Amino acid sequence: MEYYGYAGRILHVDLTNEKVWSEPLDLNLVRKFVGGPGLGYAIFSKLSKPGTDPLSPENPIIIATGPLVGTLAPGSGKCCLITKFPVVASKYKEKYCIGASTGGSRRFAVMLKNAGYDCIVVVGKAEKPSYLKVTDEGVEICNAKNIWGKDVYEATDLLIKEHEGITGKCGVWVIGRAGENLVRVSHGFVDGLNTLGRYAGAVAGAKNLKAIVTLGSRGIKVADRKRFMEAYKRAMEKITKFPQYQPLPPPFVSKYGELYIKTRKYVKGCSACIGPCKSVHEARDGEFLGETFQGTVFDIAIDFGKRLRLSDYSKMFKLIDIINRNGLCLLTTLRMLYYVTRLYERGIISRSETGGLPLKTGDFHAYVRLVEKMVRREDIGALMAEGWYPLCEKLGVDASADFRDGCSIIKGIDTLIDARLWPSNFNAGMGLANIVSARAKHVHLATYWPKTILSLDDVKRDCERMGLTESELERIFKGESIDHGRLLKYAEDAETLYNALGTCSVSVHWAFDPVRDVPMLTEFYVATTGFDVSPRELLKAGERIRNLERLLNVAEGFTREDDEIPAVWLQNIEIPVRLSTGDKYLMDWSERKLSKQDIEEMIRSYYEERGWDYVTGMPTKEKLAELGLTEYYNLFFKE
Amino acid sequence: MKNKRDIIVNPERCTECMRCQLICSFSHTGSFNPERSGIVIKPPIEIYFNEDCLPECRLCAQYCMFGALQLKEV
Numbered sequence: 001m002e003y004y005g006y007a008g009r010i011l012h013v014d015l016t017n018e019k020v021w022s023e024p025l026d027l028n029l030v031r032k033f034v035g036g037p038g039l040g041y042a043i044f045s046k047l048s049k050p051g052t053d054p055l056s057p058e059n060p061i062i063i064a065t066g067p068l069v070g071t072l073a074p075g076s077g078k079c080c081l082i083t084k085f086p087v088v089a090s091k092y093k094e095k096y097c098i099g100a101s102t103g104g105s106r107r108f109a110v111m112l113k114n115a116g117y118d119c120i121v122v123v124g125k126a127e128k129p130s131y132l133k134v135t136d137e138g139v140e141i142c143n144a145k146n147i148w149g150k151d152v153y154e155a156t157d158l159l160i161k162e163h164e165g166i167t168g169k170c171g172v173w174v175i176g177r178a179g180e181n182l183v184r185v186s187h188g189f190v191d192g193l194n195t196l197g198r199y200a201g202a203v204a205g206a207k208n209l210k211a212i213v214t215l216g217s218r219g220i221k222v223a224d225r226k227r228f229m230e231a232y233k234r235a236m237e238k239i240t241k242f243p244q245y246q247p248l249p250p251p252f253v254s255k256y257g258e259l260y261i262k263t264r265k266y267v268k269g270c271s272a273c274i275g276p277c278k279s280v281h282e283a284r285d286g287e288f289l290g291e292t293f294q295g296t297v298f299d300i301a302i303d304f305g306k307r308l309r310l311s312d313y314s315k316m317f318k319l320i321d322i323i324n325r326n327g328l329c330l331l332t333t334l335r336m337l338y339y340v341t342r343l344y345e346r347g348i349i350s351r352s353e354t355g356g357l358p359l360k361t362g363d364f365h366a367y368v369r370l371v372e373k374m375v376r377r378e379d380i381g382a383l384m385a386e387g388w389y390p391l392c393e394k395l396g397v398d399a400s401a402d403f404r405d406g407c408s409i410i411k412g413i414d415t416l417i418d419a420r421l422w423p424s425n426f427n428a429g430m431g432l433a434n435i436v437s438a439r440a441k442h443v444h445l446a447t448y449w450p451k452t453i454l455s456l457d458d459v460k461r462d463c464e465r466m467g468l469t470e471s472e473l474e475r476i477f478k479g480e481s482i483d484h485g486r487l488l489k490y491a492e493d494a495e496t497l498y499n500a501l502g503t504c505s506v507s508v509h510w511a512f513d514p515v516r517d518v519p520m521l522t523e524f525y526v527a528t529t530g531f532d533v534s535p536r537e538l539l540k541a542g543e544r545i546r547n548l549e550r551l552l553n554v555a556e557g558f559t560r561e562d563d564e565i566p567a568v569w570l571q572n573i574e575i576p577v578r579l580s581t582g583d584k585y586l587m588d589w590s591e592r593k594l595s596k597q598d599i600e601e602m603i604r605s606y607y608e609e610r611g612w613d614y615v616t617g618m619p620t621k622e623k624l625a626e627l628g629l630t631e632y633y634n635l636f637f638k639e
Numbered sequence: 640m641k642n643k644r645d646i647i648v649n650p651e652r653c654t655e656c657m658r659c660q661l662i663c664s665f666s667h668t669g670s671f672n673p674e675r676s677g678i679v680i681k682p683p684i685e686i687y688f689n690e691d692c693l694p695e696c697r698l699c700a701q702y703c704m705f706g707a708l709q710l711k712e713v
Contacts, residue, residue, distance in 0.1 A: 070661075070671050071661070071671050072658065072661045072662060072665065072671065072702075077656075106655040106656070106657065107655075107657075107673075110657065110673065111673075114672060114673070114674065165673075165674055166674050166679075166689075167660060167673055167674050167675075167676055167678065167679045167680065167689070168657075168660070168673065168679060168680040168681060169681070191655075215674075216674070217672055217674035217675055218672070219664070219668060219669075219670030219671065219672035219675065220670055220671040220672070221669070221670045222670075222671075225665075225669070247704040247705055248705060266651065266654075266682075266683055267654055267705070268654050268655055269654040269655065269656045270656065271655075271656060271657045271661070272656055272657065272658060272661065273654060273656045274704065276654045276656070276705075
C-alpha cells in the first residue's frame, strides 16, 4: 500500500525478549487520531493496564511522529514521547499521569520516518544496557557498554560518529546518568540539543535503554506535490510578511539583549524551522571563560543565575551545562537547588541530611555537589530525585504553597511558567491550561495572552479562523470579556492538533504570528496525506486526542479534584520590571484581587464546554460517542 | 563537487533546519529524503555539495533562510 505523509509502519520492540517486529500503519486509526500524541495514546490504551508501575517493564515508551514531520511544512520537526510518567502526580495518593511530552528534533524524527516508521513502541527491560538502532538495514538492539555512564553530549557525539549518514548526522535520542540511575526528574535529549520526555528519563533507564539512533533514506511522499508547494509558498509569504518576523532571534527576544548577543555562538532550530528558539552560548568573560551551554531559553538561564545569587554569568553557564550533561530536567533541578538551599538555611534541612554538605545561597560549588548528589541519589539528593511531592512530604513542607517566588507545582511537576508574571492580571489562559492539563508542560502555548499581546479583536479573529460556530463564539465572548474556560477548550484542541501533525506551535505563535491558522494546517495535511477533511474536522481530531488523554488518566484514578489550584498563584509576587508597571505586582483580576473562586468558575466553564463531568472528570458518554471514543472507554470501564 | 561557484557557504550560520536537503530531494527525487540530497550538512564545521548535486541548481540557497547558503551576486 502506498502511504503519503506517513512512513507506513509502527515499530515494536520488546527489550526483555529481544524481539523486534512491525505492523502496517492503520489508515483508519490515523484518520481518527492524526499522529503524535493521538497515535501514541491510541496505542498506549491497548497496551497498558491502569495501575502499572511507571518504572516497570510493562510501561511502554512510545515515540510518535506526525504526518507533516520530515516535509517542508513550516516548523514540522516535532515528535512526542508518550508514557506513564514516573513522578507522583498527587499529594494525597500515589498515582501517575499518562501524558505526551513534545520535543523538537533536527534529524531524529525525520530519520525515524525515513527509516520507515511513524512510531516506536518500546516495552520490556533489556538484560544489559542497550541502545536501539533503527536504519534502512533494519532494527537492532545494540550493546550500550561504550556509552552507558557517558553524559548526554558525549554519548550523542559517539553515536553520531558511529552511525554517520551520507549527507549528515544520524538522529539520536539519549538519556544521561540521571536517567540511568532512575532519577525521576530526568529526561532525554534529542540530537544533542532539544529535550524530549520531561521526567521520562528514568522510564528509559528502568528499561536499560540508553539511546535510540535513527537513520534512513526511504523518503516521505506527499499525495499532491503541486498543492503542497503552493501551500508552502502561501504560508511562507504570510509568515515572512508579518511585521515582527525575523528568521533569527533578534536581541529584543531577550531582556538581557546585549549579553544575549555577546555570548550567542550559534542559533539552532528543528527540521523545517522558521524561527529557531535554541541557541548555543559561550561565556566571553568570568571564571568559566569559554564555557558553553546550549538549548535553553537564555533568559531562564540568567534569571536563575540571579536567583541563585551566582556572582558571574559564566558560573551559571557551567551549572546549566553540568545539569544538562547529566540529563536532569534543567528547570526542576534549578528550582530544587534554590528551594533546598533555602530550606537548609531556614534550618528545615540539617547538615546530616545533606551528607555533611553545607548549603549556602550563592555557593556555586555547593550547587554542583548537590546536583551530583541528585544524580547519584545520595543523601538529600535521593529525595530530590524522587520528585516534588515525596521531597516535600519527607521534609514536612509544601512547595506548591511555599515556593512563592519560584513556581507552582501541579500534578507533581513544576510549571514552566508562572501565571502571575503578566502585567494585566492573572494569565487565565496559561494558568488554567496548566491546572486542567494531564501534566503541567509547555501548555501555555495552548492559550491566549489576553490584554498583553492580543487584543480582544485578535482573539475573536483567531477563534473565527479555528472555525468556531456562532453559538460557540457567543459562549466565549460576552461584551468586552472573555470566558477563559470555554476559550481554552478550543485553544487546547488546536494546540493538540499541532502536536499531532508534528508542527511546532512555538515558531508559529511566538513573536510574529500569534494566531492559530487551522485552515493553513489543514491545507498542508490534505496535500500531504490526500485525506479530504475540513479544518473543523481536523480541529475535532485535536479534541478527540485530548479526550482520550483524559480518559486514560481518569482510568488511573484522576478526577476533577486533581485539577488543583496552586496556592502560590493566589499570592503576591515580586516580578521583573520588564513585565510590570511597578516593583510589586498585585494579583488584581479586573481591578480586584483574584480569588480561588474566580479560578474555580473558569474550571467549571472549561469542563462544561468540554463535556466533562465536574466531579469525576470523565468525558460524558455523549461526548465519547460523538468523538468515536466509546470503544476506548470500554477498554477500562465496561462492567 | 565540494563547492559551487555561485553559492557562498557559511556553516556557522546553519541552524540544521535541513530546508536545503528537503527541497533538494523533493525536487530531484520526488520525495522528502535528506539522505538522497546533493548537499552534505555537518555544521558548524562543514557544508559541501556531493556528486548528486546538479551544477546549475540553486534551490538549496534559494530556500535557506538563515544565510548559511547564499547566492552570489552575478
